[in-house]
Amino acid sequence: KxxxxxxxxxxxxxxxxxLVLNCSFTDSAIYNLQWFRQDPGKGLTSLLLIQxxxxxxxxxxxxASLDKSSGRSTLYIAASQPGDSATYLCAPLMDSNYQLIxxxxxxxxxxx
Amino acid sequence: xxxxxxTPKFQVLKTGQSMTLQCAQDMNHNSMYWYRQDPGMGLxxxxxxxxxxxxxxxxxxxxxNVSRLNKREFSLRLESAAPSQTSVYFCAxxxxxxxxxxxxxxxxxxxxxx
Numbered sequence: 001k002x003x004x005x006x007x008x009x010x011x012x013x014x015x016x017x018x019l020v021l022n023c024s025f026t027d028s029a030i031y032n033l034q035w036f037r038q039d040p041g042k043g044l045t046s047l048l049l050i051q052x053x054x055x056x057x058x059x060x061x062x063x064a065s066l067d068k069s070s071g072r073s074t075l076y077i078a079a080s081q082p083g084d085s086a087t088y089l090c091a092p093l094m095d096s097n098y099q100l101i102x103x104x105x106x107x108x109x110x111x112x
Numbered sequence: 113x114x115x116x117x118x119t120p121k122f123q124v125l126k127t128g129q130s131m132t133l134q135c136a137q138d139m140n141h142n143s144m145y146w147y148r149q150d151p152g153m154g155l156x157x158x159x160x161x162x163x164x165x166x167x168x169x170x171x172x173x174x175x176x177n178v179s180r181l182n183k184r185e186f187s188l189r190l191e192s193a194a195p196s197q198t199s200v201y202f203c204a205x206x207x208x209x210x211x212x213x214x215x216x217x218x219x220x221x222x223x224x225x226x
Contacts, residue, residue, distance in 0.1 A: 041219075042219055043202060043217035043218050044217040046214040046215065049214055099157055099170065100157070102155040104152055104153055105154070
């Protein structure tokens, strides 16, 4: 059974820092992996989707990497801003049934 | 730009009561999903519908039923609510085949069962 772990569970950094959020998964038979952002009291917003054949995907200040064989993905946020404060979730999509399996998330606070 | 709309936003039920959570999307997506989110845990899939007229169980279907009323609407029903069903419920939709594409989420329904 796929298990997804996100470390750290919470992170507080001053504005302007570059930071890395980690996601690990136990079953490498995935179709793709998605990173989402969740703001308090709101739904989830997709940030990046990496296909299993890709190593990286970039959108603005965000860069996500995927090492499928080792079961790891990272989300890199450059020059963090207070508006980046949110919970970040990763979710690999299983090859077997096309279901997303979710991590519990990393709660990020960017201090002005 | 409505996207995925869920109603109601909040609900309090007594044990044993029933209710239906509504979800509608205006993006002409084929696939729709119901998740629950509990504190400290990842989202868990309750039911999904790959296309109009089909529904399938996810990871935690017990105590729930769903209806894919048409391509736009996918409802989740609790027949006899239990305190263990206290959670935040999210509806999502995606184009293409199942979740191969990006999923778009509603704002959630916060349900408390007393």
